[in-house]
Amino acid sequence: MVLQAPDIVEKPMAVGTTIAPSGSIRRRTRLRRKLADNAQAYVFLAAGLLCFALFSWYPLAKGIVLSFQQDNFVTAPSFVGLDNYRAILADPLFATAWINTLEFTGLALLFGYAVPFVVALVINEFRHAKGLFRIAVYLPVMLPPIVSVLLWRYFYDPGSGLFNAILSFLHLPAAGWTQSPRMAMICLVLVSTWSNMGGATIMYLAGLANIPAELYDAVELDGASIWQRIRHVTIPQMRFVLLVLLLLQIVSTMAGVHRAVPAHWYDQSGHYHRDDPDLPVRLHGQQRLRDGGRDERLAFPRTGRILRPLPAPDESAGVRSPI
Amino acid sequence: MSTAARTLISDADLRRRHGKLVYRLVFAGMAIAFVLIFVFPLYWMFVSAVKTPVELAQPTPTLIPHEWHFETFLVAWQKLEIGHFLLNTAFYAVGGWLIQLTVDVAAAYALSKLRPLFGKVILAGMLASLMLPAAALLVPAYLTVAKVPIVGVNLLNTPWALWLPAAANAFNVYILKRFFDQIPNDLLDSASIDGAGRFRMLWNIVLPLSRPVLAVVSIFAIIGSWKDFLWPLLVLQDPASQTISVALSRLSFASYVAQNEMFAGLALASVPLIVVFMIFQRSILSGLSAGALKG
Numbered sequence: 001m002v003l004q005a006p007d008i009v010e011k012p013m014a015v016g017t018t019i020a021p022s023g024s025i026r027r028r029t030r031l032r033r034k035l036a037d038n039a040q041a042y043v044f045l046a047a048g049l050l051c052f053a054l055f056s057w058y059p060l061a062k063g064i065v066l067s068f069q070q071d072n073f074v075t076a077p078s079f080v081g082l083d084n085y086r087a088i089l090a091d092p093l094f095a096t097a098w099i100n101t102l103e104f105t106g107l108a109l110l111f112g113y114a115v116p117f118v119v120a121l122v123i124n125e126f127r128h129a130k131g132l133f134r135i136a137v138y139l140p141v142m143l144p145p146i147v148s149v150l151l152w153r154y155f156y157d158p159g160s161g162l163f164n165a166i167l168s169f170l171h172l173p174a175a176g177w178t179q180s181p182r183m184a185m186i187c188l189v190l191v192s193t194w195s196n197m198g199g200a201t202i203m204y205l206a207g208l209a210n211i212p213a214e215l216y217d218a219v220e221l222d223g224a225s226i227w228q229r230i231r232h233v234t235i236p237q238m239r240f241v242l243l244v245l246l247l248l249q250i251v252s253t254m255a256g257v258h259r260a261v262p263a264h265w266y267d268q269s270g271h272y273h274r275d276d277p278d279l280p281v282r283l284h285g286q287q288r289l290r291d292g293g294r295d296e297r298l299a300f301p302r303t304g305r306i307l308r309p310l311p312a313p314d315e316s317a318g319v320r321s322p323i
Numbered sequence: 324m325s326t327a328a329r330t331l332i333s334d335a336d337l338r339r340r341h342g343k344l345v346y347r348l349v350f351a352g353m354a355i356a357f358v359l360i361f362v363f364p365l366y367w368m369f370v371s372a373v374k375t376p377v378e379l380a381q382p383t384p385t386l387i388p389h390e391w392h393f394e395t396f397l398v399a400w401q402k403l404e405i406g407h408f409l410l411n412t413a414f415y416a417v418g419g420w421l422i423q424l425t426v427d428v429a430a431a432y433a434l435s436k437l438r439p440l441f442g443k444v445i446l447a448g449m450l451a452s453l454m455l456p457a458a459a460l461l462v463p464a465y466l467t468v469a470k471v472p473i474v475g476v477n478l479l480n481t482p483w484a485l486w487l488p489a490a491a492n493a494f495n496v497y498i499l500k501r502f503f504d505q506i507p508n509d510l511l512d513s514a515s516i517d518g519a520g521r522f523r524m525l526w527n528i529v530l531p532l533s534r535p536v537l538a539v540v541s542i543f544a545i546i547g548s549w550k551d552f553l554w555p556l557l558v559l560q561d562p563a564s565q566t567i568s569v570a571l572s573r574l575s576f577a578s579y580v581a582q583n584e585m586f587a588g589l590a591l592a593s594v595p596l597i598v599v600f601m602i603f604q605r606s607i608l609s610g611l612s613a614g615a616l617k618g
Contacts, residue, residue, distance in 0.1 A: 142596045
């Protein structure tokens with residue numbers, strides 16, 4: 001605690017104790033000091049509190065309120081109770097959107113979680129050039145997401161794209177990539193994995209470097225094979241990192257549905273999704289907003305968002321189509 | 324700590340002839356795969372920029388361009404106004420970084436060292452915002468920025484629309500607070516006996532001790548705002564005020580932009596961050612590693 005000048009003058013040695021002239025005065029000065037301390041603390045907090053209140057807590061509350069309202073952003077909004085929720089639950093595309101989201105999340109987990117772990121395991125064994133591998137795997141993370149998306153769009157291009165050129169060089173039939181309904185989802189997951197796996201790999205490597213060497217020595221003496229060493233030493237020791245990254249991954253891919261939206265690009269000619277190429281966008285609702293917000297279905301998307309069961313951290317790396 | 328210590332496979336195993344062979348094979352395989360997967364796309368981007376449009380349109384792409392037209396970069400710079408948009412992005416990034424640092428350091432300092440009433444509740448409220456994706460609050464956040472409650476100003480198309488929401492960064496507040504928590508209170512107490520005020524303590528004691536965490540927060544703030552796409556796309560509709568990412572996505576639909584110029588634009592947009600990464604890769608990667616271990 002901070003001392004005030006009189007205390008120091010009167011009793012310089014006894015830091016932290018105050019002199020007690022009489023009960024009530026002491027209580028009053030203590031209260032005053034506490035108030036002053038708090039006031040100062042809140043001065044430091046003020047800017048942060050204001051930013052959070054205006055741009056984080058208020059939009060959250062507003063989002064919830066809006067989900068119960070019909071609003072065209074021209075006239076005053078009116079409360080419609082649970083109508084929006086009912087409407088979106090009745091919308092057959094809502095279920096499709098959920099299935100697509102889960103499919104994307106599942107695939108992204110499979111690639112984005114497992115692949116970096118295996119890569120980190122292998123790199124960690126290297127005795128040379130480990131640093132170069134770390135840099136290489138993190139390079140795509142440093143690209144602005146729009147650059148990686150546009151770049152991969154050129155790779156995937158069914159006409160003059162690089163991938164089909166490679167296929168034809170190998171005398172294999174050309175593929176539709178993002179324009180084939182079967183491959184579209186995988187293609188998107190690959191882009192997302194490519195541009196984001198660097199972070200996970202670096203974190204796994206940090207975890208691997210922290211495993212005590214004695215453990216490996218001990219199990220090796222007992223005759224454990226490499227696979228047994230991974231199972232009984234590496235994975236248990238990595239529990240914490242594995243768990244944290246699993247959570248991060250689930251949450252960020254669920255939230256990253258908007259990353260799926262670049263698919264929308266590819267359907268300038270053809271459609272990408274089974275049922276509706278526009279789905280992820282529809283759940284975003286933002287397109288309508290930019291159209292001038294006069295769509296009467298405007299309230300749906302918002303409800304859709306609030307029904308999202310899994311909250312997620314801010315993944316500002318989101319890539320989205322400019323529609 | 325244990326960097327030089329053994330890993331999954333012991334050095335003795337690797338020294339055996341069989342081990343050596345397998346090691347070399349795996350190492351070479353990984354090296355080739357990494358070059359193909361992570362480096363080659365970047366090479367392709369730069370090389371496609373210097374090719375002629377005719378060469379780009381060939382059905383069999385050339386690995387090495389027949390002619391090197393470096394002037395494409397100059398053309399893209401002028402025609403697509405890459406410089407203007409890069410400058411915009413840099414301005415938003417630096418401004419956002421300063422504001423984030425000021426606001427979040429002050430808040431973390433108050434929460435960690437001044438410990439006001441309800442401090443824990445406030446911290447919990449801030450952390451709760453981490454649970455929600457920015458995308459989920461897009462519409463209400465947009466409406467808020469278009470008409471800020473109480474004051475009623477419209478921040479759209481101004482830098483403040485990016486800066487102020489970015490300052491509400493719970494992650495920054497949290498790691499700063501955790502770092503400040505480790506600074507002994509005795510240091511601050513003795514400073515206050517010497518007559519230092521709260522601000523002096525922050526400026527002269529806490530901040531100099533917090534250089535590592537400030538570096539990490541700064542780097543990630545700048546990278547984050549440089550890479551941000553969705554939010555700037557929404558709030559900066561005026562083409563003149565757009566960031567490089569938003570501008571590129573708009574230009575990718577413009578018919579007057581040739582493909583090689585587009586590649587040049589993409590390459591130019593990536594250069595600043597890649598350069599930053601090459602300079603600061605040590606602190607970026609170790610900041611990330613530390614984050615993984617401390618959770």
